[in-house]
Amino acid sequence: MTADHTTSAPPALTCGACGTDPADPLAWRCPECGEPLELPADALNPNDAALSGQGVWRYAPWLPPMIPVSLGEPTTPLVDLAVGGTQVLAKLEAAQPTGSFKDRAAALLVGWLAATGVRHVAEDSSGNAGAALAGYAARAGITCDIYVPATASPGKLTQIAAYGARVIPIDGPRQAAADAAAAAVSAGVVYATHLWNPFCLAGTATWAFEVMEQLGGPPDAVVMPVGAGTLLLGAARAFERLRETGRTDRVPRIYGAQSSGCAPLAEAFARGTADPWKVTPTPSAAEGIMLASPPRGREILRRVRDSGGAIVAVPDDSLWSALGELARLGTYIEPTSAVAPAAVAQLRASGALRDGERVVMALTGSGLKAGDRIRDGLLRA
Numbered sequence: 001m002t003a004d005h006t007t008s009a010p011p012a013l014t015c016g017a018c019g020t021d022p023a024d025p026l027a028w029r030c031p032e033c034g035e036p037l038e039l040p041a042d043a044l045n046p047n048d049a050a051l052s053g054q055g056v057w058r059y060a061p062w063l064p065p066m067i068p069v070s071l072g073e074p075t076t077p078l079v080d081l082a083v084g085g086t087q088v089l090a091k092l093e094a095a096q097p098t099g100s101f102k103d104r105a106a107a108l109l110v111g112w113l114a115a116t117g118v119r120h121v122a123e124d125s126s127g128n129a130g131a132a133l134a135g136y137a138a139r140a141g142i143t144c145d146i147y148v149p150a151t152a153s154p155g156k157l158t159q160i161a162a163y164g165a166r167v168i169p170i171d172g173p174r175q176a177a178a179d180a181a182a183a184a185v186s187a188g189v190v191y192a193t194h195l196w197n198p199f200c201l202a203g204t205a206t207w208a209f210e211v212m213e214q215l216g217g218p219p220d221a222v223v224m225p226v227g228a229g230t231l232l233l234g235a236a237r238a239f240e241r242l243r244e245t246g247r248t249d250r251v252p253r254i255y256g257a258q259s260s261g262c263a264p265l266a267e268a269f270a271r272g273t274a275d276p277w278k279v280t281p282t283p284s285a286a287e288g289i290m291l292a293s294p295p296r297g298r299e300i301l302r303r304v305r306d307s308g309g310a311i312v313a314v315p316d317d318s319l320w321s322a323l324g325e326l327a328r329l330g331t332y333i334e335p336t337s338a339v340a341p342a343a344v345a346q347l348r349a350s351g352a353l354r355d356g357e358r359v360v361m362a363l364t365g366s367g368l369k370a371g372d373r374i375r376d377g378l379l380r381a
């Protein structure tokens with residue numbers, strides 16, 4: 001990366017809906033209309049700068065300026081697997097330092113926080129994002145409070161606490177932890193929310209940059225779990241920027257996989273609505289994507305539709321069969337991640353994915369994070 005890149009100040013955030021420039025540079029959403037804040041459109045900037053190293057920071061010259069905070073992110077492997085008889089390329093995000101794709105988001109989020117001089121943050125998470133933020137905050141010497149649903153996997157809570165973060169369990173649905181974190185933010189504590197912060201999407205953009213380099217071009221389709229859409233939107237924006245900057249002339253069809261226990265986006269997609277459908281979550285093993293009101297739901301639906309893809313919902317029994325099938329192929333993923341291979345099987349059966357297409361599936365997190373849940377779920381399935 002160039003000296004210019006890391007010594008420049010990070011760009012200011014602007015409301016993506018009403019254009020307000022918040023007076024507080026660390027505001028977590030628009031103070032006027034409550035919609036998400038965004039980076040400038042050209043903050044994601046695929047250019048001719050020389051790329052070096054691997055993983056997230058390989059793309060530093062294409063990312064907004066900040067202090068690169070690294071735990072040694074790799075370029076995650078692409079492994080071909082047969083899922084329900086369909087040949088797909090699985091991108092193994094469990095290879096990231098804290099065991100999930102959220103490290104891409106946390107690396108940039110903490111890089112921005114460090115460049116802005118923040119010393120104490122609060123965040124809400126069902127587990128993976130909290131672990132990622134706690135790990136990267138530890139690396140950067142930032143104090144961290146994580147609000148978690150009381151029902152989150154014990155392995156994830158242990159991981160968060162081991163990094164030195166304060167873990168605050170909150171009873172009730174996933175949204176209750178988000179509300180508690182936002183409410184707890186007071187003077188001196190910044191709400192570092194992966195659900196809202198646009199630097200997280202610049203981080204997950206690197207998933208798509210890696211796929212493009214690994215394949216020498218875009219795949220025909222990508223399939224990934226979607227809750228808040230951190231990965232899906234980062235990847236969709238990245239593929240679009242690669243097209244806009246002339247690095248490819250096409251973008252892949254984007255498929256999102258939800259749990260049928262909480263499928264506001266799949267419902268909206270099926271019904272043709274522009275906004276997420278109002279749903280009441282029912283229990284599911286896909287704990288990482290149980291989000292009834294994704295802040296950027298409208299953009300997710302628009303980008304998926306524009307790409308020619310779809311959003312589908314997967315019941316838990318399909319999730320468990322997919323998890324078991326992958327494990328018997330030597331790939332151990334957490335239950336939330338298993339909605340992706342389950343969706344591949346579903347999309348193949350419906351004809352949405354066709355013979356001979358190059359399909360990349362994101363396997364977002366490690367099974368090692370949820371051993372107790374997998375023991376119970378696989379025995380039951």
Ligand SMILES: [Zn+2]
Nearest residue numbers: 015018030033
């Ligand atoms: Zn606004």
